[in-house]
Amino acid sequence: MKYLTDEPMSAHTTMRVGGCADRLIMIDTQEELTEQLAICRREGVPFVVIGRGSNLLVSDDGFRGTVICTAGGFCGIREEGPASIDAENGDGAAGSSGTSLRVSFWAEAGASLAAVAAWARDHELTGMEFAAGIPGTVGGGIRMNAGAYGGELGQVTVRVRVLTADGTVRDRTAEEMDFSYRHSVVQENGEIVLSALFALERGERGAIAARMEELAEKRRDKQPxxxxxxxxxxxxxxxxxxxxxxxxxxxxxxxxxxxxxxxxxxxxxxxxxxxxxxxxxxxxxxxxxxxxxxxxxxxxxxxxxxxxx
Ligand SMILES: Cc1cc2nc3c(=O)[nH]c(=O)nc-3n(C[C@H](O)[C@H](O)[C@H](O)COP(=O)(O)OP(=O)(O)OC[C@H]3O[C@@H](n4cnc5c(N)ncnc54)[C@H](O)[C@@H]3O)c2cc1C
Incomplete structure (x- = not known):
């Protein structure tokens, strides 16, 4: 864990603007995240959890309180194993239909979407190609239901592990997350995303890599x-x-x-x-x-x- 004081937020946002935060804590584990949040809540210190700051505009006056940053260390990805996921019974990724054999894996909040997409490609799993060029994390991406080129995180998410306002860890189904265009329920309830369980279909590595490169090319062509x-x-x-x-x-x-x-x-x-x-x-x-x-x-x-x- 890294603890910084009077830290310029311009160094932690892709817009490269923003004054100083009183404190910026870079956490490496779920335990550190929950502990720091508990301290802020107990002491009444305003806080905000950020990922890679790729969807943020921070005031020139900065932030009076503690910024907790997940990007960097808190970025594990681990396979859960093949799963027969029944969308009819509320245990499937939003947007899927019927029962299908998929492979599911957990990704921690600070994992970059690029790393998750690359991990999926290397494990011959298709469905996450759209996310490879989105420069955010799993936590920020779930909150925003990040998406591109016809894909959205909500479509491939089975469950999200969150920290509730009273400090309880609980799993929410994709349905409970209430995903819609650039929206999820955590925008209303303020819960903190700890990790997400994604489920993807088996695919062919070459085709997955080619699709990722095609989308990267489109971004380079159209975006500044x-x-x-x-x-x-x-x-x-x-x-x-x-x-x-x-x-x-x-x-x-x-x-x-x-x-x-x-x-x-x-x-x-x-x-x-x-x-x-x-x-x-x-x-x-x-x-x-x-x-x-x-x-x-x-x-x-x-x-x-x-x-x-
Ligand atoms: C060049 C460029 C291209 C982009 N392209 C796309 C695109 O194609 N599609 C798209 O959807 N977005 C796109 N974005 C926007 C951005 O990358 C996404 O919204 C991304 O999901 C934000 O993730 P982040 O980790 O950077 O979140 P941040 O910017 O750090 O935070 C965004 C919000 O999420 C909250 N948050 C962060 N982590 C957590 C957590 N663990 N739990 C709860 N809340 C949390 C923050 O408090 C904040 O409210 C693009 C951005 C850039 C700079």
Whole structure:
């Protein structure tokens, strides 16, 4: 476990902005995570659990309290074994139907989705290819029901082990997780994801690797991966695409300081170097207003904000 004080959050977010957290604790095990959370709760210290900070905007004033970071050490992946999973009886991955023979495995909250996808490929398991290019962790990914190219974590999740507000460890079924587009129940109940049990079908390693490379190529082609960002800044509105509406509202390339709506993909708000959180927040507000005026659609941020704005 690593304990840091006055730690700049710009070093722990893919947007590369954010002031200092009073404390940042990098945990390596479930025991350390539960212990640190118990201390925060007992002492009334505000806390937030983060993964790789790839969906976060942290205030320039930082965070008054403790940030607990799972990315790094708390990243084990272990096979549970072949399982006959009966979706009809509420023990199957959301979206699956009937009974099928799958292989299931647990991944800890801090495991990167890239590592989980690579592990699945190396074990000849298909269904996780979509997640290989999502730069987050299992914990952040489950909370957001991260997804891409037609796949979502909710589709391959059987159970999620969580820590409840009273410090109890419990397993939630995929159904109880209430997965929907970029949503899971932990957004409402504040539970902390400890690990997730995924179930995948047997596949062929070469085909899995080829699909992962195809999707990586699509990302390189369409997304401004050369700049810091937090991915898609806004959720996909019903019946449309945020990037399309932003472009139609004339916001492509719009900037505040070094914060800019990417010229390559208008759904991405990028940091061209020296942007701060205030610039980013101001640009977000401008874009939301212009899109509302132009199309009548209210964009909802996908990125989550920490600290005061
Ligand atoms: C270049 C780029 C591309 C991206 N592409 C995609 C994409 O294709 N699809 C997609 O869905 N997302 C995408 N994202 C966004 C992001 O990677 C995902 O939302 C990811 O799931 C966030 O995981 P994280 O570990 O970084 O979470 P963080 O950003 O660290 O945290 C996000 C939220 O989850 C909470 N959280 C973190 N860990 C836990 C835990 N263990 N228990 C409970 N809550 C927790 C945090 O408190 C916070 O509220 C992209 C981001 C970037 C930068």
């Amino acid at each position: 991966l050369e700049y810091p960002s937090a991915g898609s800044t806004w959720k996909r509105p019903e019946g449309s695409f945020a990037a399309k509406l932003i472009e139609e509202a004339g916001c492509k390339g719009l900037s505040v300081g070094d914060a800019q709506i990417s010229e390559k993909h208008a759904g991405f708000l990028i940091n061209r170097g020296q942007a701060n959180a205030a610039d980013i927040r101001k640009l977000m507000t401008m874009v939301e207003q212009r899109v509302l005026d132009q199309s009548g659609v209210k964009l909802t941020p996908e990125i989550e904000m920490i600290g005061s704005f």
